[in-house]
Amino acid sequence: MKGAIVVNTDRCKGCELCIVACPKDVIALAQKKVNVHGYPYVESAVPESCIGCAACAMVCPDGCITVYRKKVEE
Amino acid sequence: MKGNEAIAHAAIRCGTDGYFGYPITPQSEIIETLAALKPWETTGMVVLQAESEVASINMIYGGAGAGKRVLTSSSSPGVALMQEGISYMAGAELPGVFVNVQRGGPGLGTIQPSQSDYFQATRGGGNGDYNVIVLAPSSVQEMADFVDLAFELAFKYRNPAMILSDGVIGQMMEKVVLPPIKPRRTEEEIRKECPWASIGRTPDRKPNIITSLELKPEVMEQRNLHLQEKYRQIRENEVRFETQQCDDADYIIVSFGSAARIGEKAVELAREDGLKAGLFRPVTLWPFPSRQLAELCKGKKGVLVSEINAGQMVQDVRLAVNGALPVEHFGRLGGIVPDPEEIVAALKETLVK
Amino acid sequence: MANNIISPENLVYKKPALMNDTTMHYCPGCSHGVVHKLVAEVIEEMGMSDKAVGVCPVGCAVFAYRYLDIDWQEAPHGRAPAVATGIKRLWPDRLVFTYQGDGDLACIGTAETIHALNRGENIPIIFINNAIYGMTGGQMAPTTLIGQKTATCPYGRDPELHGYNLNITELASHLKGTCFVTRQSVDSVASINKAKRAIRKAFEASMQGKGSSLVEIVSTCNSGWKLTPVKANEWMRENMFPEYEKGDLKDTTGL
Numbered sequence: 247m248k249g250a251i252v253v254n255t256d257r258c259k260g261c262e263l264c265i266v267a268c269p270k271d272v273i274a275l276a277q278k279k280v281n282v283h284g285y286p287y288v289e290s291a292v293p294e295s296c297i298g299c300a301a302c303a304m305v306c307p308d309g310c311i312t313v314y315r316k317k318v319e320e
Numbered sequence: 321m322k323g324n325e326a327i328a329h330a331a332i333r334c335g336t337d338g339y340f341g342y343p344i345t346p347q348s349e350i351i352e353t354l355a356a357l358k359p360w361e362t363t364g365m366v367v368l369q370a371e372s373e374v375a376s377i378n379m380i381y382g383g384a385g386a387g388k389r390v391l392t393s394s395s396s397p398g399v400a401l402m403q404e405g406i407s408y409m410a411g412a413e414l415p416g417v418f419v420n421v422q423r424g425g426p427g428l429g430t431i432q433p434s435q436s437d438y439f440q441a442t443r444g445g446g447n448g449d450y451n452v453i454v455l456a457p458s459s460v461q462e463m464a465d466f467v468d469l470a471f472e473l474a475f476k477y478r479n480p481a482m483i484l485s486d487g488v489i490g491q492m493m494e495k496v497v498l499p500p501i502k503p504r505r506t507e508e509e510i511r512k513e514c515p516w517a518s519i520g521r522t523p524d525r526k527p528n529i530i531t532s533l534e535l536k537p538e539v540m541e542q543r544n545l546h547l548q549e550k551y552r553q554i555r556e557n558e559v560r561f562e563t564q565q566c567d568d569a570d571y572i573i574v575s576f577g578s579a580a581r582i583g584e585k586a587v588e589l590a591r592e593d594g595l596k597a598g599l600f601r602p603v604t605l606w607p608f609p610s611r612q613l614a615e616l617c618k619g620k621k622g623v624l625v626s627e628i629n630a631g632q633m634v635q636d637v638r639l640a641v642n643g644a645l646p647v648e649h650f651g652r653l654g655g656i657v658p659d660p661e662e663i664v665a666a667l668k669e670t671l672v673k
Numbered sequence: 674m675a676n677n678i679i680s681p682e683n684l685v686y687k688k689p690a691l692m693n694d695t696t697m698h699y700c701p702g703c704s705h706g707v708v709h710k711l712v713a714e715v716i717e718e719m720g721m722s723d724k725a726v727g728v729c730p731v732g733c734a735v736f737a738y739r740y741l742d743i744d745w746q747e748a749p750h751g752r753a754p755a756v757a758t759g760i761k762r763l764w765p766d767r768l769v770f771t772y773q774g775d776g777d778l779a780c781i782g783t784a785e786t787i788h789a790l791n792r793g794e795n796i797p798i799i800f801i802n803n804a805i806y807g808m809t810g811g812q813m814a815p816t817t818l819i820g821q822k823t824a825t826c827p828y829g830r831d832p833e834l835h836g837y838n839l840n841i842t843e844l845a846s847h848l849k850g851t852c853f854v855t856r857q858s859v860d861s862v863a864s865i866n867k868a869k870r871a872i873r874k875a876f877e878a879s880m881q882g883k884g885s886s887l888v889e890i891v892s893t894c895n896s897g898w899k900l901t902p903v904k905a906n907e908w909m910r911e912n913m914f915p916e917y918e919k920g921d922l923k924d925t926t927g928l
Contacts, residue, residue: 249685250678257694261702261902267862283696298678300686301862307706308697309688316683338763366762370755371788378752378785382759385746386726386767390759408749518744518760520724520767529738531747 248318249298251290257310260286264302264311270295273302323457323489326464326496327393327419328353331365334468335502337388338366340379342398345431346487347421350393363504373398377405377418384414385530387510387517389471393419395487396437397428399445406480407446410547411532415474417467419483421490424655432655433487435577438632441484442606449544451551453481453558454605456576460494468499475513477554484605486628488578488657551607560603561612565591569598570621571671573663574613574637576602583626586663593664595672605633610640622646622671626663629653646671689713691722691741698736702902704892705734705801707859708772711869712799713741715876716768725768726760728753730777733807737772751782754789757796761879765795768880772799776806779815779841786841793850793884797875800842800887803894804913811897815839818916823897838916842889846922852884854923858891858914860906871921878926886926891917 251272258281265273265288274291281287287310290296298315321329328350331339341351351369359365370376376392383390394402399420409416420441424434441454453473455466463485470481510517518528534540562580565587566572575583580601590597600616602609617623622645625634634649641647650666652658691713699705716725722743729737731750738745748756753771761769778786778800789796805823806812812825816838820829830838846854853875857868868890875886891913895905 248678252679254688257696259701263702263902263906266903266906285701298683298685303686304862304865305707305859307699307701307703307710309692309706309710311686312684312688313686314678314680314683315685316678338759340759368758368762370758371784374752375755375758375785375788378749378755379759379762381748381752382728382746382756383763384759385756386760386764388763390763404749405752412747518726518746519764520726521742521744522723527738527742528744529747530745531738533735533747 247297247315249296249313249315250293251296251302252312253288253290254310255281255287257308258285258287259308260288261307262288263305263307264288267301267305269299269301270297272296321460321496322349322491322493323460323463323485324349324421324491325353326460327467328357329498330464330467331391332357332359332363333499333501334471335363335389335504336365336391337504338383338390339392340368340370340376340383340390341392342370342373342376342394344395344398346423346433346490347393347395347419350419365504373401374404377402380416380418381405381409381414384409384416385412385517386519387514391417393421395421395423396425396434399437400440403446406452407448407450408532409480410450410452411448412530413478414480414530415478416480417470417474417483418480419485422484422486424653430655431487433578433657434629434655435486435579435627436629436632437484438605438627438629441482442608442636450547451606453477453479453554454484455481456484456603456605457489458577458580458601460489460492460496463489464496464498468502473558477550479550484577486578555607558604559607559609559612561609562601562603563616564599566598566600566616568596570596571667572598572600572617572620572623573667574600574623574625574633575627576605576633578657579626579628582658582660582663585660586626589660589664590667595667597667608636608640610636613637613640614642614644617641617645620645622648624663624667624671625649626658627651628657689717691717691743693740693742695739697740699733700896702893702895702905704803704859704890707865708799708801708890709737709740711865711872712772715869715873716743718873719768719876721768724766728757728760728769728771730771730773732774732777734772734774734801735808751777751780752785753777753782754785754794754796754798758789758794761794761796768876770797770799770876770879773801774807775802775804775814775816779839783841787844787848790845790885790887791848791850795879795882795884797879797886797888799872800889801892802889802917803892803897805894805897807894807897818912840917842887842922845887850885851887851923852878852925853886855921856889856891856917856919858909858919860909874926874928877928883926889917891919
C-alpha cells in the first residue's frame, strides 16, 4: 500500500496533532513558513513513507488533509 | 366563557401549531383549557407544559424559527422571565405570540389584577433596541379576536406580538363569538410564507440560520437600522384605537384594557353630572396612537389617564400631547381595581377648576 | 510516486461535504473541529442533510452554524434543549440536535437540559466537556476538576470555595427519558471512530422515537488549559478520563 496526502495549507493552523497521529512520521511543520492567516502549517515531509492510513486526516480538527491510497506492486 | 378560556379556544381555531407554557395565576386556565380540549387529536396542535417560563419562551423561539405559529402565555413575574427569549426573537426577527395576563407587582406581588407591566411591554422589555407589537384587549371577545390578529401582525412584520391583558379580563366571563376556523398551514404553505425558516436545507438554497448574533459593528448597526425602519412602518400602519363620546367632550379619559371598561362607566357618570367627558382607548399600546390622540385633544380642556398602575401610559400621553393641555393620572395599585366614581372624583379634583 | 496516487479513484478521506470552506474560528488543535466533522459525516451518511436542524449554544460553538451547511438556530445561553424541543415537537420528521459546551449545558442550562432529557424529547444532545469556559477566556466551568486552575479559580478549584464539579452525564443516565447516554473522546483514531458510532446511534435513536440521548465528548481546551494541543491531549487522558470515565452509561436503544 502506498499513500499520499494533500494538505490544505490555508486551513491548517499548525496544531501538530497529525504529526503525532502519523504512524510513519511522514508529516512535519513546513520550516519557517506561515499561511495567509499567519499560522505555521504542516506538509508531507517524507511522502514516500505514507501508507494512506488517514490517521492524520481523522484527527485534524480543521479538515485540512485529503488522503489517497493505492495498491502498488512491489 | 372566561377570557383565558377564550384565548385557548381561539388559538385552536386560528390554526396555531403549538402552545408551550408554564402555569401561573391568573392565567392557568389557558393551558388547562388547551389540555382538556386535546387539540393534538383534532387540528394536530402541540400543547406542552414546560419546566419554566424561560423554557417556554425558548420553545417558542425554536418553533417560530421553524416557521410555525406558536403561542405562550403567562402572568407578570413569568413574563419577566421570558424577556431573554423575547429579545432574542426580536433580534432574530421571529414571529410569535405571547399573552400577559397581568397581576400586581413588584416581585411576587399579588395574584390580583394590575396594569403595571405597561412599561415592560411597550419599551421592549429585555436588552437591546427593539419593540414588540402590543395589543390590549378590554373584553373576552377581544381576547378571542386578538389571537389571530396578533399572529397576522407577527408574521407580516416577522416580529413578536404580545396580548397585554390583566386578571380582570382573564377571569371575567362574557358571551363570546369564537373566530372562524382556519386550518393549520401545510409544509408547502409554511415554506412559501417563511422562506427564512430553519426546517432543513433543501438543495436549492443556502442554509437558513436563525440568530441575533453579529460581531461586526458595521453589520450590527445595519441590522439595527433595518429593525428601526420596520418599527417605523409598524408605527405608520398598525395603530389601533377606539373613541367614545369624544366629539363634544371637554375632558378626555385615556385608558386601556380593563381600565377602559371602567373609564367608559366613568364617562357616563361624568356626563350625568354635567361634565362633558369622552373616552380614548388605545388598542395597540405599541405602536401608541400618539398622533391620533394629539389630534383629538385639540381644543379640549384636559386629559385624565386612568390606569391600574402608578402612572405608566401617562408618559406616552404626555409625549403625545406635548404640553398642549394638562394631563393628569389616576390609578390604584396592588391589585385594587378603581371605581368609576373615583375616576370622576379625580377628574373634578385635578382638572375641572 | 505521489502524483499517480493522487487521483479521485484512490481517495480514502476528505473533509465531509457538509463542512464548508470557511476557516473555523477555533484555536489550533481544538476538539470542536473533529466533532463538527463527525456530526457532518453522520448527517451525510444518514442522508439527512435536507432534514437536519442544528441548535448551537452560546460559547465557543456559537458559530457552529458558519461551518456546517445545514439549517441552524442559535439558542440563548443554555436554552438549546428548549429551543430544540420546540422545533422537534412541531417538526417530528426532522433530525433536530443540539451541540453544547459544559458552561451552556451543565451550568446556565442545567434545568433545560435535565427536563428535555427527562421528558424523553427525541433529541440527541452533543456535549463538549473541556472543563473550562473557552469563549470568555478560561474561567471555571461546572465540570472544572478539583484542583484545576482557571481564571476564576487561579489557585485551583477548591470544593469549600467553589463547590464540586458536576457529573451531569452520570445524572442523565438515571433519567427515565434518556435512551442512550455515553461518554467519548476524539483524541485518537480509535476514539474518533467510537465517538462517531455513538453520534450515529444517538441520531438514529432520535429518528426512531426512542427518546433523548446525551453524547458527552471529553475534550481539550489547549488555550484555556495553557498547553500545546499535543500536551492538552496528554493532560486530558491523565486528569479528565479518571474523573469522566469513558464508555456507555446507558443504552436501551437496541441499536
